[in-house]
Amino acid sequence: MSFDYNMILRYYPELLGGAWVAVWITALSLACASMIGAVVCIGKLQKHGAANRLATAYIDLFRSIPEIVLIIWVFYCLPLLFDIGIGRYSSAIIALSAYGGAYMAEIFRAGVQAVPRGQVEAANALGIPVFHIARRVVVPPAIRRMMPALVNFLTELLKATSLLALIGVSELTYVASTLGSKTFAYMEFYTAIAVLYFMIIFPLSVYARRAERRRLRRTGN
Amino acid sequence: MSETANGTNGGDPIIRCRGVVKRFDDFTALDAVSTEVRTGEVVCIVGPSGGGKSTFLRMINGLEGIDGGEIVVDGIHLPGSKKDIQRVRREVGMVFQSFNLFMHMSVRENLILAPMTARKIGRAAADERAERLLERVGIGDQIDKYPSQLSGGQQQRVAIARALAMEPKVMLFDEPTSALDPEMIKEVLDVMVELAESGMTMLCVTHEMSFAREAAGRVLFMADGQILVDAPPARFFSEAEDERQASFLSKIL
Ligand SMILES: Nc1ncnc2c1ncn2[C@@H]1O[C@H](COP(=O)(O)OP(=O)(O)OP(=O)(O)O)[C@@H](O)[C@H]1O
Ligand SMILES: [Mg+2]
Numbered sequence: 398m399s400f401d402y403n404m405i406l407r408y409y410p411e412l413l414g415g416a417w418v419a420v421w422i423t424a425l426s427l428a429c430a431s432m433i434g435a436v437v438c439i440g441k442l443q444k445h446g447a448a449n450r451l452a453t454a455y456i457d458l459f460r461s462i463p464e465i466v467l468i469i470w471v472f473y474c475l476p477l478l479f480d481i482g483i484g485r486y487s488s489a490i491i492a493l494s495a496y497g498g499a500y501m502a503e504i505f506r507a508g509v510q511a512v513p514r515g516q517v518e519a520a521n522a523l524g525i526p527v528f529h530i531a532r533r534v535v536v537p538p539a540i541r542r543m544m545p546a547l548v549n550f551l552t553e554l555l556k557a558t559s560l561l562a563l564i565g566v567s568e569l570t571y572v573a574s575t576l577g578s579k580t581f582a583y584m585e586f587y588t589a590i591a592v593l594y595f596m597i598i599f600p601l602s603v604y605a606r607r608a609e610r611r612r613l614r615r616t617g618n
Numbered sequence: 619m620s621e622t623a624n625g626t627n628g629g630d631p632i633i634r635c636r637g638v639v640k641r642f643d644d645f646t647a648l649d650a651v652s653t654e655v656r657t658g659e660v661v662c663i664v665g666p667s668g669g670g671k672s673t674f675l676r677m678i679n680g681l682e683g684i685d686g687g688e689i690v691v692d693g694i695h696l697p698g699s700k701k702d703i704q705r706v707r708r709e710v711g712m713v714f715q716s717f718n719l720f721m722h723m724s725v726r727e728n729l730i731l732a733p734m735t736a737r738k739i740g741r742a743a744a745d746e747r748a749e750r751l752l753e754r755v756g757i758g759d760q761i762d763k764y765p766s767q768l769s770g771g772q773q774q775r776v777a778i779a780r781a782l783a784m785e786p787k788v789m790l791f792d793e794p795t796s797a798l799d800p801e802m803i804k805e806v807l808d809v810m811v812e813l814a815e816s817g818m819t820m821l822c823v824t825h826e827m828s829f830a831r832e833a834a835g836r837v838l839f840m841a842d843g844q845i846l847v848d849a850p851p852a853r854f855f856s857e858a859e860d861e862r863q864a865s866f867l868s869k870i871l
Contacts, residue, residue: 519718519777522679523732523784524707533731538722 404582405589412586415572416593419558422489422568427554429494434501441506452502459499465560468492472564489561493554500550508543509535542612548605552598559594569593629657632692632788632819633678639686640673640843647673649843650687655788655821660814662830662851663823665840666866671823674840675790678821679710692787708736711781715793717773719765725752725776726761729783737784744783751779755809771802775809782813789813791822825870831855839863 405412440452459467472488475481483491512535520530562571573590577583633655640648648670655661663671676682678689680696680703689696691706698706720728729748733739739747752758755775757768765773774794781789791810795803807829814820814833824830830837830851837854839847839862846860855871858864 513718515714515716515718516720518681519712519714519720519780520732522681522707522710522712522714523781524704524736525732526704526735529731529735533723533735534720541722 400588401582401585404580404585408576408580408586411572411576412569412589412593415567415569415590416597418566419555419568420597422486422493422558422561422566423551423555426490426493426497427551429490430497430501430554433494433498434505437498437502438505438509441502442509456499456502459496462496464492464496464557465563467496468560468564471495485561485564485566488564489558489566493557496557497550497554500553501547504543504546504550505539507546508539511542512538545605545609545612548601548608552601552605555598555601556594629659631655632657633821634690635678635687636689637687638674638677638684638689640670640677640682641685647843648677651843651845652687653838653845653848655819657787657819658817659836660818660820660822660834661836661838662834663821663838663840664825664830664866664870665838665846666862669841670843671840672792673843675712675792675821675823678788678790679707679712681712704736708784709786710788710790711784711786712790713774713777713781713792713794715796717765717770717777717797719773719777719780721765724762724764725757725768728765728776729780732780733783747783748779751782752776754782754812755779756805769802770798771805774798774802774806778806778809778813788819788821791820791824793823793825795824795826827855827870839866841866 437452437455440448441456443449443452462470468489471492472483472485475488475491476483516534516538517530520534525534558566558568559570561568562574565571567575569590573586576586580586631654633653635651635653638648638651639646651670651674663674665671673682677684677696678691684697692709694702694706694709696702696706720731723731726745726748729751730741730744733744733747734741749758749761752761755778757772757775757779760768760772760776765776768776778789778794794810795806798806803826807826810820810822810829811833820833822829822834834851837847837849837851838845839854839860841862847854847858847863849859854863855867858867
């Protein structure tokens, strides 16, 4: 069996289009997941009360359902349950954001809790208003600490977009499978998208690993 | 005006504690503590570990809640509203054993953050104040460095300057030299002595007896959540009036 490069050359606009869809769905989902994650994280940081229990329940729920089930459930079941129509793309973003929110909440929390208590204590002792303590004292070191985890999660999210092929979102994997069934050049197209995924994700992984090593060297924890 | 313990005239009481109680679950950390500190007074607090010294300091600027009694700082009553607690914190500076500088900020940023956000003074005035205070604690040339680039003694002096930048009426020190290498203790104590001489009201938990002798007007001995002794340093170190004080002195002197 020979590898037909012409197939890829002929259909590369479709393939790049699929990659672009994967990227923007990831970006949009990450943005929504960050907002959900921030709210859930604030809830989780309350020591007790309803907010903490709600946040815990959210995290436990969405970390215990496989992404693929969540995606299918949002697209096929949610509309039936509430008698509304949700498009493929909206379903995709809702499912990935809900799933991502749970992970982002934990990433944020780890970042915030890694900021030494003494920093907040000193800021309180100076009478700095709570808003400024959060913005100037807690968030900047927290972000620095959670960068590696955040980039790792970004790569997970990118990989998870390939599951969206199942609900007909024309991202990279979906494009490959439709081109494959049209031309029977499965090998060419799946090889091509494997390379494309790798080219997007591998640099991110390298960055995360380097950032983590740099941080360890600088702070030792 | 009344006489303070060491015979010098103090100002009016700026801190008044009446029957202050602190509980952690069912453990009583402070058991009806009452005392007064007058404007310009320097008071050292000593005593065995776990006696409640840190807890007492932390209550004076609202870092710990009050379970009984009351603390009045410059006319502001604690326990009080969140707003009252913020007001007290602006008037009371605190220096910690572990410095607690903001590690991701330069020395300058450490010093201007609180004045700009809690006192709402402008950037130029905050900068000017930061420069002046760093000169005063002897590290004017370190203003653009980061805390991790400084020695422990320098970091603690930055921490003192950071507290002073709020122009507090009272300064609290919780074992400010305990985390320092011996050769750096003096540079921090020198700053504290200068501060005391300038008339700052100070409450210092410290085991530097040289500082207590030199700068303090009164020494409080705290154990088991109570102030057992309140005496001028000369008398405190020469004649023990309490059994626990005697055993404490025999260990440290
Ligand atoms: N947050 C807390 N929760 C529970 N117990 C506490 C807490 N903070 C202090 N305590 C207890 O209160 C008592 C007084 O503690 P505190 O730190 O005030 O003592 P200290 O006199 O400063 O001691 P040291 O010389 O070791 O610093 C101790 O028994 C301590 O275990
Ligand atoms: Mg202590």
